[in-house]
Amino acid sequence: MSISIQRESGEYLYHQVVSMVLEMQRSGSLRAGDKLPSLRGLSTKLDVSVPTVRQAYIELERQGVISARPKSGYFLKAKILEVAAPKKARPPCKPKLVERQSLIEDVFDAIHAPGFIPFGVANPSAAYSSDKALARAMRRVLSRAGAKAVECGPIDGFFPLKRQLALRYIDCGMQVDPEEVMITNGGQEAIAIALQCVAKAGDVIAVESPTYFGVLELIESLGMMALEIPLCSERGLSMKDLQSALDKHCVSACVFSSSISNPLGSSMSDQRREALVGLLEARNIPLIEDDVYGDLYFGKQRGRPAKAFSRKGLVLTCSSFSKTAAPGYRIGWLLPGKYQARANLMKRALSCSSPLLNQWALSEFMASGEYERNLRMLRSVLQKNKQKAIASISQWFPDGTRISDPKGGGVLWVELPRSNDGTELFHKALGHNISITPGALFSPSDKFKHCIRLSYGIDWSGKIEDGIKTLGSLVVP
Amino acid sequence: MSISIQRESGEYLYHQVVSMVLEMQRSGSLRAGDKLPSLRGLSTKLDVSVPTVRQAYIELERQGVISARPKSGYFLKAKILEVAAPKKARPPCKPKLVERQSLIEDVFDAIHAPGFIPFGVANPSAAYSSDKALARAMRRVLSRAGAKAVECGPIDGFFPLKRQLALRYIDCGMQVDPEEVMITNGGQEAIAIALQCVAKAGDVIAVESPTYFGVLELIESLGMMALEIPLCSERGLSMKDLQSALDKHCVSACVFSSSISNPLGSSMSDQRREALVGLLEARNIPLIEDDVYGDLYFGKQRGRPAKAFSRKGLVLTCSSFSKTAAPGYRIGWLLPGKYQARANLMKRALSCSSPLLNQWALSEFMASGEYERNLRMLRSVLQKNKQKAIASISQWFPDGTRISDPKGGGVLWVELPRSNDGTELFHKALGHNISITPGALFSPSDKFKHCIRLSYGIDWSGKIEDGIKTLGSLVVP
Numbered sequence: 001m002s003i004s005i006q007r008e009s010g011e012y013l014y015h016q017v018v019s020m021v022l023e024m025q026r027s028g029s030l031r032a033g034d035k036l037p038s039l040r041g042l043s044t045k046l047d048v049s050v051p052t053v054r055q056a057y058i059e060l061e062r063q064g065v066i067s068a069r070p071k072s073g074y075f076l077k078a079k080i081l082e083v084a085a086p087k088k089a090r091p092p093c094k095p096k097l098v099e100r101q102s103l104i105e106d107v108f109d110a111i112h113a114p115g116f117i118p119f120g121v122a123n124p125s126a127a128y129s130s131d132k133a134l135a136r137a138m139r140r141v142l143s144r145a146g147a148k149a150v151e152c153g154p155i156d157g158f159f160p161l162k163r164q165l166a167l168r169y170i171d172c173g174m175q176v177d178p179e180e181v182m183i184t185n186g187g188q189e190a191i192a193i194a195l196q197c198v199a200k201a202g203d204v205i206a207v208e209s210p211t212y213f214g215v216l217e218l219i220e221s222l223g224m225m226a227l228e229i230p231l232c233s234e235r236g237l238s239m240k241d242l243q244s245a246l247d248k249h250c251v252s253a254c255v256f257s258s259s260i261s262n263p264l265g266s267s268m269s270d271q272r273r274e275a276l277v278g279l280l281e282a283r284n285i286p287l288i289e290d291d292v293y294g295d296l297y298f299g300k301q302r303g304r305p306a307k308a309f310s311r312k313g314l315v316l317t318c319s320s321f322s323k324t325a326a327p328g329y330r331i332g333w334l335l336p337g338k339y340q341a342r343a344n345l346m347k348r349a350l351s352c353s354s355p356l357l358n359q360w361a362l363s364e365f366m367a368s369g370e371y372e373r374n375l376r377m378l379r380s381v382l383q384k385n386k387q388k389a390i391a392s393i394s395q396w397f398p399d400g401t402r403i404s405d406p407k408g409g410g411v412l413w414v415e416l417p418r419s420n421d422g423t424e425l426f427h428k429a430l431g432h433n434i435s436i437t438p439g440a441l442f443s444p445s446d447k448f449k450h451c452i453r454l455s456y457g458i459d460w461s462g463k464i465e466d467g468i469k470t471l472g473s474l475v476v477p
Numbered sequence: 478m479s480i481s482i483q484r485e486s487g488e489y490l491y492h493q494v495v496s497m498v499l500e501m502q503r504s505g506s507l508r509a510g511d512k513l514p515s516l517r518g519l520s521t522k523l524d525v526s527v528p529t530v531r532q533a534y535i536e537l538e539r540q541g542v543i544s545a546r547p548k549s550g551y552f553l554k555a556k557i558l559e560v561a562a563p564k565k566a567r568p569p570c571k572p573k574l575v576e577r578q579s580l581i582e583d584v585f586d587a588i589h590a591p592g593f594i595p596f597g598v599a600n601p602s603a604a605y606s607s608d609k610a611l612a613r614a615m616r617r618v619l620s621r622a623g624a625k626a627v628e629c630g631p632i633d634g635f636f637p638l639k640r641q642l643a644l645r646y647i648d649c650g651m652q653v654d655p656e657e658v659m660i661t662n663g664g665q666e667a668i669a670i671a672l673q674c675v676a677k678a679g680d681v682i683a684v685e686s687p688t689y690f691g692v693l694e695l696i697e698s699l700g701m702m703a704l705e706i707p708l709c710s711e712r713g714l715s716m717k718d719l720q721s722a723l724d725k726h727c728v729s730a731c732v733f734s735s736s737i738s739n740p741l742g743s744s745m746s747d748q749r750r751e752a753l754v755g756l757l758e759a760r761n762i763p764l765i766e767d768d769v770y771g772d773l774y775f776g777k778q779r780g781r782p783a784k785a786f787s788r789k790g791l792v793l794t795c796s797s798f799s800k801t802a803a804p805g806y807r808i809g810w811l812l813p814g815k816y817q818a819r820a821n822l823m824k825r826a827l828s829c830s831s832p833l834l835n836q837w838a839l840s841e842f843m844a845s846g847e848y849e850r851n852l853r854m855l856r857s858v859l860q861k862n863k864q865k866a867i868a869s870i871s872q873w874f875p876d877g878t879r880i881s882d883p884k885g886g887g888v889l890w891v892e893l894p895r896s897n898d899g900t901e902l903f904h905k906a907l908g909h910n911i912s913i914t915p916g917a918l919f920s921p922s923d924k925f926k927h928c929i930r931l932s933y934g935i936d937w938s939g940k941i942e943d944g945i946k947t948l949g950s951l952v953v954p
Contacts, residue, residue, distance in 0.1 A: 101822055108825075112631050123629065131624045138619060138834075147608045152600065152804035154589050185662045185807070188829040200700070201678055214829070221826040223677070327629035328833035330662070345578055348585075349698040352665040352691070355832050356805035357615075 005046050013048050017056035018063075025065065025076060025394075032394055033387030036066060036074040077405065103423065103441060104213060110426075110435035117458075117467035120426075120435030122262065123327050124296060124410025124457025127385055128378040130325040130365070137364040141357060153356035155348050157183025157333070161363035165333055168366070174308045182334045182343055183354045187292045187320035190334040191255065192218055193346045194316040197339035198286040199224055203252035206245060208237060210413070210442035210451070212262045215255050215290065226444050227251060231261060233404045233413065236268035239275065246283060253286045259303050260293035263413045263442055263453040265406020267297070270304050277309040284314065286339075291319045292332075295375055297408040298383045313338030321362055323410070324375055329358040382410055382457060389456040392465055396472030410457025413439075415450065419476045422452040428474045434467050482523050490525050494533035495540075502542065502553060502871075509871055509880075510864035513543060513551040554882065580900065580918060581690060587903075587912035594935075594944035597903075597912030599739065600804050601773060601887025601934025604862055605855040607802040607842070614841040618834065630833035632825050634660025634810070638840035642810055645843070651785040659811045659820055660831045664769045664797035667811040668732065669695055670823045671793040674816035675763040676701055680729035683722060685714060687890070687919035687928070689739045692732050692767065703921050704728060708738060710881045710890065713745035716752065723760060730763045736780050737770035740890045740919055740930040742883020744774070747781050754786040761791065763816075768796045769809075772852055774885040775860045790815030798839055800887070801852055806835040859887055859934060866933040869942055873949030887934025890916075892927065896953045899929040905951045911944050 005016050024030040036042075039057070043050045057074050060066045066074045111121045118126075142149060156162075162181040169176040184190040191214075199205060201223030207215055209228035219226045229245055230238050236258055245251065258268040258276060268276065280287050289306045297303065307315040316339060320332030331354060336343035347353070365371045389412055390403055400417035416422065422438035429436050439451025454471075458464055482493050501507040513519075516534070520527045534551050537543045543551045588598045595603075619626060633639075639658040646653040661667040668691075676682060678700030684692055686705035696703045706722055707715050713735055722728070735745040735753060745753065757764050766783045774780065784792040793816060797809030808831060813820035824830070842848045866889055867880055877894035893899065899915035906913050916928025931948075935941055 101818075104825070105821065108632055125627070126624075129624045129627060131622075131627045135619045135622075135626055139616065142612045142615060145608075145612075147603075147606045148805075149612055150602070150606060150608045150803035150805050152799070152807075155585055185666075185828040185831075188825075189662075189827060192827045196698075214825070217822065218826040221673075221822055322629070326627035328625075328627050330629075330828070330830065330832040341578075344582070345694065345698055348581070348665075348691070349695040350666060350669045350827065351662040351807070353807065354662075355807040355835055358832055358835070 005048060013052045014055040014059065017042070017046070017048070017053060018059050021056070021060055022065065026399075030076050031391035032076055033391055034076045035072070036076065038073055101217075103438065104217065107426070107435070107437055107441070110430055113433075113435070115433055117434045117464060119454040119458075119467065119471070120437045122323070122411050122437075122453075122455050122457065124293075124323050124382055124455070125325050125327065125378060126459060127410065127457045128374065128381045129459075130371075130374045133370045133374060134326055134329075134361060134365055137368070137370070138357070138361040141360045141364055145357070145360065149357055151356060153353050153359060155353045156344060157181065157354060158356055158359035158363060160367070161331075161359045162333075164363050164366040169305075172302055172308065173304050176335060180335055180340065182336060182340075182347060183359055184320075184332045184334050184347065185351055185354050186322050186330040187290070187318050187332040188214055188218070189351065190318035190320065190332045191215060191288060191290060193343050193350065194288045194318055194334055194336065194339075195219070195222060195224070195253065195255070196346050197316065197336060197342045198288070199252040204249055206242070206251045206254040206256075208256055208261055208264075210263055210439070210448050211255075212257070212290070213441040216442075216444055219255075220444075224252075228443060228445065231264055231266055233264045233266050236261065236266040236272065237276065239272065239279070242276075243279065246285070251285055253288060254280060255288040255290060256306075257290040257293065258306055259289075259291050260296060260406070260408035262293060262409060263411050263437070264404050265409045265411060265413065266404075267299075267303060267407035273303065273306055274309040277306050277315060281310065281312045281314050284312070286314045286316060286337075289315055289317045291317055292323045293409040294319065295324050296379055296382060296410065298379065298386070299407060307335055307337070310337065324378065325365070325371060326362070329362065330355070331358050331362055379408075385410075385456040385458065385460050386412070388460060388465075389454065389468065392468040393454070393472070396469045397475055398472070398477035400477070401475070410455055412454045412456060414452050414454055416452065416475055417477060418450050420450050422449060425452060425471075425474060429471055432470050432474070434471055436471065482525060490529045491532040491536065494519070494523065494525070494530060495536050498533070498537055499542065503876075507553050508868035509553050510868055511553045512549075513553065515550055578694075580915065581694065584903070584912070584914055584918070587907055590910075590912070592910055594911045594941060596931040596935075596944065596948070597914045599800070599888050599914075599930075599932050599934065601770075601800050601859055601932070602802050602804065602855060603936060604887065604934045605851065605858045606936075607848075607851045610847045610851060611803055611806075611838060611842055614845070614847070615834070615838040618837045618841055622834070622837065626834055628833060630830055630836060632830045633821060634658065634831060635833055635836035635840060637844070638808075638836045639810075641840050641843040646782075649779055649785065650781050653812060657812055657817065659813060659817075659824060660836055661797075661809045661811050661824065662828055662831050663799050663807040664767070664795050664809040665691055665695070666828065667795035667797065667809045668692060668765060668767060670820050670827065671765045671795055671811055671813065671816075672696070672699060672701070672730065672732070673823050674793065674813060674819045675765070676729040681726055683719070683728045683731040683733075685733055685738055685741075687740055687916070687925050688732075689734070689767070690918035693919075693921055696732075697921075701729075705920060705922065708741055708743055710741045710743050713738065713743040713749065714753065716749065716756070719753075720756065723756075723762070728762055730765060731757060732765040732767060733783075734767040734770065735783055736766075736768050737773060737883070737885035739770060739886060740881075740888050740914070742881050742886050742888060742890065744776075744780060744884035750780065750783050751786040754783050754792060758787065758789045758791050761789070763791045763793060763814075766792055766794045768794055769800045770886040771796065772801050773856055773859060773887065775856065775863070776884060784812055784814070787814065801855065802842070802848060803839070806839065807832070808835050808839055856885075862887075862933040862935065862937050863889070865937060865942075866931065866945070869945040870931070870949070873946045874952055875949070875954035877954070878952070887932055889931045889933060891929050891931055893929065893952055894954060895927050897927050899926060902929060902948075902951055906948055909947050909951070911948055913948065
C-alpha cells in the first residue's frame with residue numbers, strides 16, 4: 001500500500017481509506033480474494049487510529065466490496081453481478097431455434113477440439129479428477145463380475161447404487177427409499193424423463209433466466225414452451241416474479257436449480273426454498289429440481305433439496321455424477337416423487353436401462369468412501385479456482401465488466417460492457433484456441449447477448465491465466 | 478425305424494413312407510433337425526425302390542415337413558408357424574395400456590429374479606458370452622485412458638467406434654461415412670430418437686404384427702398410434718397388406734425389422750426388402766429399420782440393410798451391441814439418413830451423449846477382430862440351440878402347438894392350442910422359476926393371447942431341457 005493519507009484535504013480520514021482500497025481494487029493491485037491488512041497493521045502504516053480503519057472497513061463491507069471472515073480478517077470480494085430482471089419471454093420462433101442449435105453445436109465442437117483452453121465446458125470435476133480412484137473401482141468390479149459384466153441391469157437401476165444414493169440423502173436431511181431412486185443416462189435424461197412425466201407438447205414450463213441451455217433445448221425439442229423467471233445472482237429466484245408469472249400464465253411445471261444454478265451460481269436459502277415448494281404445491285404445479293451442482297456448494301453445508309420440503313410428492317429431483325466425478329460415465333438419477341410409474345414407463349421406452357458396469361463401479365466408489373473424499377477435495381479446489389478466476393478477470397477484463405459470485409458449482413457468469421456480443425467473442429476466442437459459452441444460449445430471448453459463461457472447473461495453471469488475459473484483450477472496453 | 482410297409486393295403490408305397498415319417502415326427506422319435514435316412518439306406522431297410530423313397534421325400538419336402546441340404550441329405554424341419562393375418566388395430570385405450578404396462582414390468586422383474594430359467598429374456602449373446610474378451614478390452618482402455626476415462630465424449634459418439642461400425646457396413650454392401658453414424662444408449666434410444674425425427678404425437682406408425690413390445694411402448698409413450706401390418710413367419714412383411722394399409726391410412730412412418738424380426742424371426746429377401754424401400758420412398762414415408770438382430774442370421778450371408786436400397790435418405794437404421802455382445806453396455810447406433818440434424822438435437826436433448834468408456838472398449842473389441850470371431854461362434858451356437866429348443870418343444874408340448882422357424886436371432890414364437898392363455902401360462906411358469914414372454918405384449922390388440930415367446934439365447938444345458946418339459950406340462954392340450 002503506497003498511497004498516503006492527505007490530512008489537509010478536509011476529507012474524512014476513513015473516507016480516504018475507503019477511496020484508497022477502491023483505487024487499489026480498480027488498478028488490480030488488490031484482487032478478489034486477497035486479504036486486507038489487519039486493522040492494527042494499516043493503522044500503523046498510515047498513521048491513523050485503529051477506529052478510523054475499522055470505520056473504513058465497515059463502510060467497505062456495507063458497500064459489498066470486502067467481507068469479514070471470522071478469525072481470519074477482511075478479504076476483497078468479487079464485483080457482484082446483479083442481473084437486471086429480464087422480461088418474461090416466449091420461446092423463439094423456428095428460425096431462431098435453428099440459429100441457436102448450430103451455435104450449441106459449435107460450442108460442443110470447441111469442447112472437443114484438442115489443445116483448447118476449455119472455459120466453455122461445464123465439467124467441474126476436471127478440477128480434481130476421480131479418474132484413478134474410479135479406474136480402480138472399475139477394475140475391482142471387472143475382476144468379480146464375470147459374465148454379469150456384460151448383462152443388462154434392471155430398468156430402474158442397479159440396487160447397490162440406488163442404496164448408496166439413498167444413504168447420502170440422509171445427510172441432506174431427507175429420507176429416501178432406495179426403490180424411489182431411478183438411475184438414468186446422466187442428469188439430462190433424468191430431466192427429459194421428469195418433463196415427460198408432468199407435461200406434454202404445447203405446455204408452458206417455467207425456467208430460471210438465465211438457465212442452462214440443455215433445459216431450453218429439451219423443452220423446445222419436446223414441443224413445449226419456456227417461460228423465463230428472473231434470477232438474482234445473490235438470492236436466486238425472484239419469488240414475486242414467479243408468483244405473478246403463475247397468476248398470468250397456465251404453467252404446467254417448473255425446472256429450477258435452487259441449490260446452485262447454472263450459469264449464475266446463485267443459491268436460495270433453505271427457508272426460501274421451502275417457501276418455493278409450498279407455493280408450487282399449493283397450486284399443484286410440479287417442480288423439476290435440477291440439482292446436479294447441489295453437492296458443489298461453497299458454504300458451510302449443503303442446502304436441503306427442494307424435495308425435502310415436498311408434502312404432495314410433486315417435486316422430481318434430478319441429479320448425476322457428471323459434475324462431481326465422471327461426466328463420461330453418463331450416470332444420473334431421478335427421484336420421481338408421485339410420478340414413479342410414468343417415469344418407469346418413460347425410462348423403458350426411451351433407453352431401456354443404464355449401463356450396468358458404470359453403475360456398479362460408481363456404487364463401489366461410493367461405498368469405499370472415496371467419492372465423499374474426492375468431493376471434499378473438489379469443492380475446495382473449485383472454491384480456490386473461483387477466486388483465481390475472479391481475480392484474473394478483474395485484472396484483465398475492461399472496466400464495466402461484471403462478474404457473478406457463485407455460491408458453488410464451476411462456472412462464472414460475466415456481463416461484458418454492452419458494446420460486446422458474446423457470440424462474436426466466442427468466435428474470436430476460437431481463433432486463439434479458447435472456448436467459452438456465449439450468453440445467448442442461456443435464454444430463448446436476446447437479453448444475455450453481451451454475457452458469457454466461463455468455467456473454472458479446470459486443472460488450473462499459468463496457461464489458464466494466460467487464456468483469461470488473451471480473452472480480456474478481445475473484449476471491447 | 479420300426480414300422481414296415483403294408484404291400485397288400487393298396488395304398489401307394491410312397492404314401493406309406495410319407496405317413497411313416499409323419500407318424501415318427503408326431504411321436505417324437507424323429508425330432509426337428511434330425512437327419513433322415515439316406516434314400517439308399519431306407520430303400521434297403523423297407524425293401525422298396527430308391528425312386529419310391531425319393532418320391533416320398535419330395536412329397537414331404539413339398540409339405541414343408543423335411544428339407545434337403547446340399548451334400549448332406551434330408552432333415553426334419555420344425556413345424557412351421559403360419560400366423561393368420563391379423564386385423565389392423567388401433568392402440569388400446571388407456572386402461573388396457575396400464576394393464577400391459579404392469580405385465581411388462583412383471584416380465585422384466587422375472588428376468589432379474591435369481592435362479593430363474595430365462596426363456597423370457599431376449600439376450601441372445603448369453604448363448605456365447607463376450608464377457609472375457611470385453612473385460613480384456615476394457616482393462617486395456619483403462620490402462621491407457623488416464624483422465625480421459627471419466628471425460629465426456631462427443632454428443633454423436635466416439636469417433637473410433639463410429640469408424641469401426643462404418644467399416645463393418647462395407648461387408649453388407651453399404652458405403653457409410655463414419656460421420657453419418659450416431660452412437661446411442663442402446664438400440665431403444667436409437668429408435669426413440671429416430672421416431673422423434675420423423676413423427677409427432679398423434680401420428681400413425683406402421684409396425685409389424687406381432688412386433689417387439691418395446692416399440693409399441695415407445696409409440697404409445699410418445700402419444701403416437703400403432704397400425705399393425707401382418708407378418709408371415711416365412712416371408713416377413715406382407716407387401717399387399719402394407720400397400721392397402723398405406724392407401725387407407727395416413728401413415729407417418731414405419732418401424733420394421735425386415736432383416737430378422739422379433740418375435741417371429743422372419744426375414745425378407747433382399748429383393749423384397751428393396752421393393753419395400755422403393756414402395757415407401759415413392760410415398761415419402763420414412764422407414765425406421767430396427768436391425769438389432771440383423772447380424773444374427775442363420776443363412777449363408779447377412780441380408781443387406783434396407784438403408785442400402787435407399788435413394789432418398791428416408792431410411793433410419795437402428796442397431797446395437799445389446800443382442801450380439803453386451804446388453805449391459807447400453808451402446809447402440811443410428812444411421813439417421815437425411816434426419817441427421819434433428820437426430821443430433823434429439824440426442825443432445827434426451828441424454829447428451831453415450832458412455833465414453835463403453836464405446837472405447839467396444840471399438841477396441843471390434844478393431845482387434847474379436848467381435849467378428851465372437852459373432853461367428855454366437856451364430857453357430859444359436860442355430861444349434863434353436864434346433865434343440867424346437868426339438869424339445871415338439872416333444873414336450875401338446876399337439877396343436879405350432880412353432881416358428883426363425884431365420885436368425887434368439888427367440889421362438891410358439892402358438893399354443895387356443896384354450897391356452899399366454900399370460901396365465903406366464904404366471905404359472907413363474908411358480909416353477911421359469912420366465913417366458915406372454916404373446917399379449919406383442920400387439921396392441923388381443924390377437925396373440927394364446928402365444929408365447931421363448932428365448933433359446935441361453936447357455937444350453939439339461940436344466941434348460943427340463944424347463945421346457947415343465948413348461949410343456951403346464952400347457953393345456
